[in-house]
Amino acid sequence: LRTAAVIPAAGRGVRLGPGAPKALRALGGTPMLIHAVRAMAASRAVSLVVVVAPPDGAPEVRALLDGHTFPERTELLVVPGGDTRQQSVALGLQALPDDVDVVLVHDAARPLVPVDTVDGVIAAVRAGAPAVVPALPLADTVKEVRPDPEGGQEPVVGTPERARLRAVQTPQGFDRDMLVKAHTTVTFDGEGATDDAGMVERLGAPVVVVPGHEEAFKVTRPLDLVLAEAVLARRRV
Ligand code: CTP
Ligand code: MG
DSSP: OEEEEEEEOOOOOGGGOSSSOGGGSEETTEEHHHHHHHHHHTSTTEEEEEEEEOTTOHHHHHHHHHTSOOOTTOEEEEEEOOSSHHHHHHHHHHTOOTTEEEEEEOOTTOTTOOHHHHHHHHHHHHTTOSEEEEEEEOSSOOOEEOOOTTSOOOOEEEOOOGGGOEEEOSOEEEEHHHHHHHHHHOOOSTTOOSSHHHHHHHTTOOOEEEEOOGGGOOOOSHHHHHHHHHHHHHHHO
16 A cells, blocks of 8 residues: 655646746746655655646646656656645545555645655654644734725734644645545535645544644745745755
8 A cells, every 4th residue: 555645736826926827837947846746756655646737737737747857666647627726636536546545635836845744744644643734833923803805904803822823734644535535525615625634624533733844835925936946046055
């Protein structure tokens, strides 16, 4: 039995601004998706990576992957994604062969996650946790507000104690059967679930936290690209 990584990469990247789909944007001259696949393939435990491409972009993504080198042990599959991240992950899960028992789900938008973080997540799943998330304490204090769709003033509803909060990253790791059950039984409104562990929580199953890493940050807005370029440049010296 083996470990696979599913990489949802079907998003447009609206918050990053106009241009190619976010996963195909360059970082140090190489598409973010290639960095993300290499970050998963860097773990000796990962023998399969399933890339979930934009709905109409699977052939293009397949060609992109074929033009890069990855470790010999890494098998690569490409499937078309869906309208929401949750749908894209579900489509990736459907492509998994029978011999996969542990699944990582990793955002293409987190291209720089270190291999130690990946290995830490896998180890915690192999040690018996059905769902594992890497996470970090928050720097900012968080307020809950009553959102105003019109963009007006938003009253504060409360301030959760910061010491009890964690910002969660990916890869999140799962017992395959648990994650598939979550994706086939749990329903969310609107945008769907923004993380997979949240779906497993809805099943009432335990989710555990392992240490995340600052370099596993998500490239979401233009300033994140500046930071990502700087992290890459520092690695290259
Ligand atoms: N994702 C996906 N399918 C979607 C939407 C998102 O596979 N329909 C993926 C993105 O490609 C990304 C990850 O989910 O790797 C995390 O999502 P996010 O950072 O929100 O990326 P986007 O949805 O592309 O960005 P935005 O929300 O700014 O449009
Ligand atoms: Mg999004």
